[in-house]
Amino acid sequence: MTDFTASIIVIGDEILSGRTKDKNIGYIADCLTNVGVYLKEVRIVPDEEEKIIDTINELRNDYTYVLTTGGIGPTHDDITADCVAKAFDVGISENDEAIKMLLERIPLADLNASRRRMARIPHGAKLIENSVSKAPGFQIGNVFVMAGVPSVMQAMLEVVIDRMETGQKLYSCNILTNIKEGDIADTLRSIQSRTSTVSIGSYPYYNDSGYGANIVCRGKNIDELKSIASIIESELSGIGNIEIGKIS
Amino acid sequence: MTDFTASIIVIGDEILSGRTKDKNIGYIADCLTNVGVYLKEVRIVPDEEEKIIDTINELRNDYTYVLTTGGIGPTHDDITADCVAKAFDVGISENDEAIKMLLERIPLADLNASRRRMARIPHGAKLIENSVSKAPGFQIGNVFVMAGVPSVMQAMLEVVIDRMETGQKLYSCNILTNIKEGDIADTLRSIQSRTSTVSIGSYPYYNDSGYGANIVCRGKNIDELKSIASIIESELSGIGNIEIGKIS
Numbered sequence: 001m002t003d004f005t006a007s008i009i010v011i012g013d014e015i016l017s018g019r020t021k022d023k024n025i026g027y028i029a030d031c032l033t034n035v036g037v038y039l040k041e042v043r044i045v046p047d048e049e050e051k052i053i054d055t056i057n058e059l060r061n062d063y064t065y066v067l068t069t070g071g072i073g074p075t076h077d078d079i080t081a082d083c084v085a086k087a088f089d090v091g092i093s094e095n096d097e098a099i100k101m102l103l104e105r106i107p108l109a110d111l112n113a114s115r116r117r118m119a120r121i122p123h124g125a126k127l128i129e130n131s132v133s134k135a136p137g138f139q140i141g142n143v144f145v146m147a148g149v150p151s152v153m154q155a156m157l158e159v160v161i162d163r164m165e166t167g168q169k170l171y172s173c174n175i176l177t178n179i180k181e182g183d184i185a186d187t188l189r190s191i192q193s194r195t196s197t198v199s200i201g202s203y204p205y206y207n208d209s210g211y212g213a214n215i216v217c218r219g220k221n222i223d224e225l226k227s228i229a230s231i232i233e234s235e236l237s238g239i240g241n242i243e244i245g246k247i248s
Numbered sequence: 249m250t251d252f253t254a255s256i257i258v259i260g261d262e263i264l265s266g267r268t269k270d271k272n273i274g275y276i277a278d279c280l281t282n283v284g285v286y287l288k289e290v291r292i293v294p295d296e297e298e299k300i301i302d303t304i305n306e307l308r309n310d311y312t313y314v315l316t317t318g319g320i321g322p323t324h325d326d327i328t329a330d331c332v333a334k335a336f337d338v339g340i341s342e343n344d345e346a347i348k349m350l351l352e353r354i355p356l357a358d359l360n361a362s363r364r365r366m367a368r369i370p371h372g373a374k375l376i377e378n379s380v381s382k383a384p385g386f387q388i389g390n391v392f393v394m395a396g397v398p399s400v401m402q403a404m405l406e407v408v409i410d411r412m413e414t415g416q417k418l419y420s421c422n423i424l425t426n427i428k429e430g431d432i433a434d435t436l437r438s439i440q441s442r443t444s445t446v447s448i449g450s451y452p453y454y455n456d457s458g459y460g461a462n463i464v465c466r467g468k469n470i471d472e473l474k475s476i477a478s479i480i481e482s483e484l485s486g487i488g489n490i491e492i493g494k495i496s
Contacts, residue, residue, distance in 0.1 A: 014449055016287045018277030019420065019464060025292070029266030039264045041299075044273070044290035047449075051289075074430045075450040076437040106430070114433030132454070151454055172267065182322045182354070185362030189324040201262055201295075202323040206380070206399055216267060 004037045004167045005063040009055055010044040011070040011080055012148055023150045024069045031157060036167030036220075037065065047071060052083040060087075060143050065164060067157075070148030072137060074114040080145060081138075085122035088140055095121035098136050105134035130155040139163065168220050173229045173247045178212040179240035180204075187235050188215065191228065197221045198228045212240070222247060252285045252415045253311040257303055258292040259318040259328050260396055271398045272317045279405060284415030284468075285313065295319060300331040308335075308391055313412060315405075318396030320385060322362040328393060329386075333370035336388055343369035346384050353382035378403040387411065416468050421477045421495045426460040427488035428452075435483050436463065439476065445469045446476045460488070470495060 008028055014020040025042055032039045040063060045051050052071075059066045071080030085092035098119035099111075106115060118135045121127065128137035128144065132155045137146045139160070146156040177184065181204045192200045198219035205212060215232060219225045225247060233242050256276055262268040273290055280287045288311060293299050300319075307314045319328030333340035346367035347359075354363060366383045369375065376385035376392065380403045385394045387408070394404040425432070429452045440448045446467035453460060463480060467473045473495060481490050 010290075013447070014451055014464065015273075016277060016290070017418070017420070017466065018274055018279075018281050018287075019422075020451065021274040025263075026266055026269040029264060031266075033266050039266075040294060042258075042264070042290075042292035046288060073450070073452060074433040076433070076440055077449050110430070112430065112434065114437075115430035117433075118430075149452055149454060170265070172265070174267075182358070182360065182363035182366075185322045185324065185365075186360065189362075192324055199261070201325050202321070203262055203268065204321060204397060206397060216262065218265065 004065070004165060005040045006032055006037050006065040006067060007041040007043070007059045007063045008039065009052075009059065009066060009068045010042065010148075011047065011052060011068055012044075013047050013077070015044050015070075016046055024148070024153050027150070027154065028067060028157060031161060033170060033172075035161055035164070036169045037164060038167075038170070047077050047079060049079060049083055049086070052080065053087045056084060056087040056143060060141065064142060066143045067160065068143065068145050069153055072118065072135070072145060072147055074117050078117070081120055081122060084125075084140060084143060084145055087143075088122060088124075090123045090140075092120055092122045094119050095127070097127055101127070101129060101134050101136050128156050128159050130159070170218050170220055171222050171225050171247050173217045173225055174245035175215040175217070175229060175232055176212070176243040176245065177215065177236060177240055178210060179236065180211065181213040183239060184213060184215070184236055188232070191231055191235065195219075195224060195228050197224050200228070200232075252313070252413060253288045254280055254285050254313040254315060255289040255291070255307045255311045256287065257300075257307065257314060257316045258290065258396075259295065259300060259316055260292075261295050261325070263292050263318075264294055272396070272401050275398070275402065276315060276317075276405060279409060281418060281420075283409055283412070284417045285412060286415075286418070295325050295327060297327060297331055297334070300328065301335045304332060304335040304391060308389065312390060314391045315408065316391065316393050317401055320366065320383070320393060320395055322365050326365070329368055329370060332373075332388060332391060332393055336370060336372075336391075338371045338388075340368050340370045342367050343375070345375055349375070349377060349382050349384050376404050376407050378407070418466050418468055419470050419473050419495050421465045421473055422493035423463040423465070423477060423480055424460070424491040424493065425463065425484060425488055426458060427484065428459065429461040431487060432461060432463070432484055436480070439479055439483065443467075443472060443476055445472050448476070448480075
């Protein structure tokens with residue numbers, strides 16, 4: 001079976017300066033995982049034309065899908081649509097359908113030159129409507145261009161995921177322990193070597209109630225996933241508390 | 249004056265799957281901005297050797313500094329140190345000083361083979377101590393290798409920033425408005441064209457109390473920054489509420 005892969009390009013100086021804390025990457029990651037598309041890489045890049053173009057062209061060749069966020073508003077620092085047109089070597093101009101979408105929200109008298117910029121769409125692209133702001137994103141080839149404002153991005157992502165060819169969901173089982181990572185590493189390494197379909201990750205935590213490690217098993221084969229989780233439970237049960245979560 | 253630039257590599261399947269939401273990028277971004285180092289790119293990559301090595305080698309040539317987070321614990325999925333050694337084409341082995349640091353926290357009887365892995369350091373690297381977990385990160389060339397657990401990363405980052413040659417702080421002034429972005433875009437574009445040292449960004453918001461745009465001016469020249477903020481205030485004052493924040 002083919003694996004469907006994806007990458008995200010977050011476009012925006014405000015994320016790199018720390019002024020805005022990204023809320024989109026984790027949200028998109030969850031949604032893609034749920035539909036069996038593997039997010040394999042994320043890049044955050046500044047509002048710089050050459051960097052954006054190069055990044056789009058590199059990633060659209062490497063992954064099944066590329067999702068971008070940010071840079072499609074009406075102001076001078078919104079250059080994503082032009083960069084995508086250049087990356088695909090196509091023209092860009094005002095799109096009638098996009099103007100109609102804007103007019104659902106914006107009175108004609110307010111549709112000034114800056115707002116009309118939001119209807120500039122690369123030739124050959126298909127619009128991505130959104131119910132929140134009405135200003136559309138667009139899809140060209142395997143690249144989906146979305147807004148950066150989380151509520152708008154989330155509305156667009158629903159459309160994007162509907163358009164994707166999706167894969168088999170990767171199931172996940174979380175095993176919470178109060179055991180130090182260094183005390184389970186040998187056991188986990190040995191169990192990992194016995195399975196090729198389940199990947200076992202270990203994530204230490206330190207919080208007010210103490211420390212320990214979360215073990216996360218992930219795989220497409222739900223029976224083998226259950227079996228590996230049981231093996232981990234039985235091999236670690238003498239060392240500390242083990243709490244197996246639901247498979248989701 | 250030279251600009252000091254930086255990039256971050258976040259290493260970890262758990263971030264890409266959505267299981268763990270990254271808390272380090274925004275924190276590092278704030279700290280770098282505060283000391284005048286420009287964060288120019290972030291990449292999130294999976295726990296895959298070739299991808300990690302290629303990413304390190306690409307970014308260490310492109311930026312003054314590279315900071316990595318994640319993958320330096322005791323378990324089988326912690327492969328960052330080995331990847332860094334391969335990227336720099338140097339050997340890697342147990343480091344006596346790192347073992348001493350581990351022994352400050354871990355009794356000798358508990359220092360099993362897995363835990364000793366945390367003392368495997370690429371040859372020629374300089375350790376980055378941390379007060380939280382004691383297990384060190386390390387610096388080799390312009391690459392700083394840190395833990396992924398936020399509290400540990402933050403302790404290491406203090407050391408990292410002390411070791412960096414830092415630049416002139418980029419000052420920032422936030423101007424909060426209740427004006428729609430499309431109504432200020434022309435004005436901002438025109439003001440932007442009149443300054444070469446201040447960059448003007450516009451970030452729309454939608455929340456329970458309404459919508460509007462935050463305008464952010466950034467620059468090293470504090471006098472010109474103040475001047476541009478005043479111009480924006482005066483040119484927009486007829487359109488809506490304007491609230492100029494402190495320069496920080």
